[in-house]
Amino acid sequence: MRFGFAVISAGMLTLVGGLSGCSEDTQTPVRDLPLIAASYIAEGNPETLREWGQVQLSGGALVLSDNVAPYDLNTPLFTDYAHKLRTIWMPQGTSASYQEGEVLDFPIGTVITKTFYYPVAGGADEAAVLRDTSSDFFQGSKLPLDNIRLIETRVLVRREAGWDAIPYRWNDDQTEASLNRIGGIIPLSLVDGNGEATAFDYVMPNVNECASCHASDSNSKALWPIGPKPRHLNRDFTYDDGARNQLVYLTNGGVLTGAPDDPSAAPKNASWGDIEASLDARARSYLDINCSHCHSPIGPADTSGLSLLPGATGAALGKCKVPIAAGAGTGNRRWGIHPGKPEQSILVYRLESDEADKMMPEIGRSTVHKEGVALVTDWVKSLAGDCS
Amino acid sequence: MLCGSLKRAALAVLVPLTLAACSGAPERAQGQLRDLSLANTDYQTTLQEQLIDAKPGDVITIPAGVYALDRMITLNVDGVTIRGKGADKTILNWQNQKAGAEGLSVKANDFTLENLAIEDTTGDGLKVNGGTNIVIRGVRVEWTGGYKTENGAYGLYPVQTENVLIEDSVAIGASDAGIYVGQSKNIVVRNNRAEYNVAGIEIENSVNADVYGNTAINNTGGILVFNMPGLEQRGYGTRIYDNDVNENNTENFGHEGTPVASVPAGTGIIVNSNDDVEIFNNRVAGNNTANVIISSLFSAGYADDEQSESFDPYPEGIWVYGNTFSGGGESPDGLELKALKTMLFGPTGAFPDVLFDGHVDATKMVGGKLPDALRICVSDEGVDILNIDGPNANENPRVESEAYRCKLTPRAPVKLALAEKAGR
Numbered sequence: 001m002r003f004g005f006a007v008i009s010a011g012m013l014t015l016v017g018g019l020s021g022c023s024e025d026t027q028t029p030v031r032d033l034p035l036i037a038a039s040y041i042a043e044g045n046p047e048t049l050r051e052w053g054q055v056q057l058s059g060g061a062l063v064l065s066d067n068v069a070p071y072d073l074n075t076p077l078f079t080d081y082a083h084k085l086r087t088i089w090m091p092q093g094t095s096a097s098y099q100e101g102e103v104l105d106f107p108i109g110t111v112i113t114k115t116f117y118y119p120v121a122g123g124a125d126e127a128a129v130l131r132d133t134s135s136d137f138f139q140g141s142k143l144p145l146d147n148i149r150l151i152e153t154r155v156l157v158r159r160e161a162g163w164d165a166i167p168y169r170w171n172d173d174q175t176e177a178s179l180n181r182i183g184g185i186i187p188l189s190l191v192d193g194n195g196e197a198t199a200f201d202y203v204m205p206n207v208n209e210c211a212s213c214h215a216s217d218s219n220s221k222a223l224w225p226i227g228p229k230p231r232h233l234n235r236d237f238t239y240d241d242g243a244r245n246q247l248v249y250l251t252n253g254g255v256l257t258g259a260p261d262d263p264s265a266a267p268k269n270a271s272w273g274d275i276e277a278s279l280d281a282r283a284r285s286y287l288d289i290n291c292s293h294c295h296s297p298i299g300p301a302d303t304s305g306l307s308l309l310p311g312a313t314g315a316a317l318g319k320c321k322v323p324i325a326a327g328a329g330t331g332n333r334r335w336g337i338h339p340g341k342p343e344q345s346i347l348v349y350r351l352e353s354d355e356a357d358k359m360m361p362e363i364g365r366s367t368v369h370k371e372g373v374a375l376v377t378d379w380v381k382s383l384a385g386d387c388s
Numbered sequence: 389m390l391c392g393s394l395k396r397a398a399l400a401v402l403v404p405l406t407l408a409a410c411s412g413a414p415e416r417a418q419g420q421l422r423d424l425s426l427a428n429t430d431y432q433t434t435l436q437e438q439l440i441d442a443k444p445g446d447v448i449t450i451p452a453g454v455y456a457l458d459r460m461i462t463l464n465v466d467g468v469t470i471r472g473k474g475a476d477k478t479i480l481n482w483q484n485q486k487a488g489a490e491g492l493s494v495k496a497n498d499f500t501l502e503n504l505a506i507e508d509t510t511g512d513g514l515k516v517n518g519g520t521n522i523v524i525r526g527v528r529v530e531w532t533g534g535y536k537t538e539n540g541a542y543g544l545y546p547v548q549t550e551n552v553l554i555e556d557s558v559a560i561g562a563s564d565a566g567i568y569v570g571q572s573k574n575i576v577v578r579n580n581r582a583e584y585n586v587a588g589i590e591i592e593n594s595v596n597a598d599v600y601g602n603t604a605i606n607n608t609g610g611i612l613v614f615n616m617p618g619l620e621q622r623g624y625g626t627r628i629y630d631n632d633v634n635e636n637n638t639e640n641f642g643h644e645g646t647p648v649a650s651v652p653a654g655t656g657i658i659v660n661s662n663d664d665v666e667i668f669n670n671r672v673a674g675n676n677t678a679n680v681i682i683s684s685l686f687s688a689g690y691a692d693d694e695q696s697e698s699f700d701p702y703p704e705g706i707w708v709y710g711n712t713f714s715g716g717g718e719s720p721d722g723l724e725l726k727a728l729k730t731m732l733f734g735p736t737g738a739f740p741d742v743l744f745d746g747h748v749d750a751t752k753m754v755g756g757k758l759p760d761a762l763r764i765c766v767s768d769e770g771v772d773i774l775n776i777d778g779p780n781a782n783e784n785p786r787v788e789s790e791a792y793r794c795k796l797t798p799r800a801p802v803k804l805a806l807a808e809k810a811g812r
Binding site: 181182183185201203206207208209211212215218219221297300302303305306315316321322323324325326327328329330332333334335346355356357362363366 | 433436440459462463485518540542563568570592617619620
């Protein structure tokens with residue numbers, strides 16, 4: 001059997017039955033379109049997200065189609081406090097094979113989606129969204145959209161020639177996500193727990209900018225997924241029918257082969273917020289997912305000589321390393337990491353900045369991830385050694 | 389010693405209008421920020437779309453006009469030419485940039501950019517990251533508000549590229565290097581003009597570069613050939629010839645921590661930790677610290693610690709000959725160099741044309757001498773070299789020209805089909 005979550009909501013059944021999908025408790029009736037089964041589209045750029053049949057609007061929720069698996073990462077990439085709903089789907093009868101240190105080897109036809117959304121702050125300002133990282137809005141196989149604003153959904157599809165990235169932007173009415181290869185700037189305002197609002201530009205990348213992160217081998221320049229590596233996937237997820245380890249779940253669903261029977265034999269990054277994990281493990285996990293797709297010995301930022309992969313050590317990791325072409329990104333500091341001295345470390349400076357020429361990562365955020373900065377700051381503080 | 393011990397406040401100095409010497413667009417004096425009130429703000433979407441949809445062999449032409457862009461523009465398709473109507477006619481300005489670390493970011497082979505201007509980017513002007521056969525021709529990159537620390541770092545910035553031609557271009561106001569070729573191979577940089585940058589033209593960790601026919605004026609350092617540690621490729625083999633390298637005396641407005649922040653203002657040509665560099669037939673004048681500096685990264689605060697079993701910080705195989713020097717060395721940058729100059733040559737005297745920091749790799753010596761190919765040679769009588777004895781905290785600085793009167797084997801010219809095709 002394949003995925004064990006083929007639970008179809010009542011709303012979905014209604015729709016499949018061809019009846020109208022008005023939800024009863026909203027003022028404006030929302031007429032859902034008929035659901036489309038998940039499929040592989042081998043060529044071209046479909047004009048709407050719906051055509052992929054992976055995630056669709058239904059009954060006031062964004063629902064996952066049959067055999068579309070949601071997943072999460074131990075530590076996610078920071079994107080302006082956006083929440084992310086990630087899914088994987090593979091064509092019937094195909095499966096991915098496990099590769100320990102790499103992205104799973106996915107079959108042709110695999111479709112991965114990532115939907116960026118925020119809880120809305122309510123009130124008059126439609127651009128106001130909550131800076132809330134604590135809540136989990138996804139429920140098993142659907143994302144209820146009460147008080148949620150969908151921003152964009154990015155599709156990665158494994159085609160014959162390799163992975164393609166196809167971005168979709170949700171309209172203001174939240175009724176449709178349309179192809180948007182050119183990206184855009186979406187003005188939003190983050191409201192924190194004290195009700196304080198900070199305006200920022202949410203930058204939706206253009207198609208080329210997808211490659212800024214996903215072309216993680218600067219020689220081939222081919223696109224690759226970043227998240228679905230064993231060390232990021234090796235964690236529990238709460239599915240419709242309960243919590244299970246994601247690697248086990250995919251294996252049991254028949255779409256992953258070759259993973260260790262016992263997930264404790266697979267690599268596992270720490271969750272960056274897991275206070276039970278060591279500071280080192282949490283910080284390295286954070287740097288791995290946020291940085292190592294470029295900062296690796298083969299990534300586009302190998303020009304800097306800095307690697308933030310899990311195994312990197314010493315000067316390659318930035319310890320007492322002089323910058324190469326950081327420009328203003330040095331923040332007038334001399335070393336990548338000055339052990340024990342975050343205030344003298346370029347790494348920390350670049351995470352603390354939200355200016356385009358100074359910040360890292362170079363794209364993908366317009367705000368500072370305060371909690372991430374705090375983690376990396378504590379970690380640098382904890383390191384022993386000195387730079388002459 | 390050469391290390392920037394100067395504590396500089398952030399500078400916001402406008403370039404004096406009387407020094408305006410360039411090629412600014414019509415109706416704009418140098419140092420005057422580009423006025424975008426009538427600029428076309430819609431075009432960036434058109435351009436980005438064209439670049440996304442480009443096919444190999446496409447020529448994307450940009451009409452004359454001033455275009456305001458607020459995001460980085462990217463190109464990932466091989467074989468594309470982007471062509472404007474002239475460096476003073478087709479003007480892409482990123483003064484109001486909201487996103488992206490560069491103005492134009494290219495990751496592609498067989499790329500040509502020509503006849504346009506890139507202005508006021510938040511970070512680098514043009515970055516070409518990886519790629520073979522890269523041509524940048526007739527491009528002006530400029531920070532129009534004058535030189536200041538807040539300007540973007542690099543003007544024209546190919547890195548990890550192979551077969552690179554940069555010609556007939558202009559770079560003004562970069563807070564790091566105006567024209568910077570990093571970690572690349574087979575390079576020709578010719579007939580360009582670099583002014584009011586921290587580094588005018590910089591070749592870093594690159595192999596086989598010919599730098600000729602350029603004018604580097606009013607930078608902090610005119611032409612730099614550097615090697616940095618921790619990188620895959622060690623640079624060597626640069627010829628710097630037939631350039632005009634004058635009055636590179638602009639205060640160092642770079643960001644501390646960057647390699648160029650350690651370059652003293654008043655540096656004409658500097659070779660730092662690089663090897664096999666031939667400097668000949670240049671006209672080098674009025675660079676207040678020294679017309680030529682040969683140094684090791686030790687002098688820029690580099691310490692031989694954990695980073696570098698593999699890094700060789702010693703400049704070796706450096707040959708200086710046939711240049712026309714005039715003036716220079718009268719007013720070195722930094723208290724230590726000033727004191728040294730006064731001590732050795734008096735308040736009105738000047739450093740000799742060539743300054744060497746004195747770091748020599750004793751482990752490579754045979755019978756107390758470096759093998760010939762590793763020597764520093766300053767061939768011409770009348771061109772003196774001062775060894776400032778860096779390894780011994782400047783205890784015994786001395787003019788020792790005779791020890792450097794030698795010759796090395798001339799390097800072969802860089803063979804670059806792209807440059808021959810252009811018929812120059």
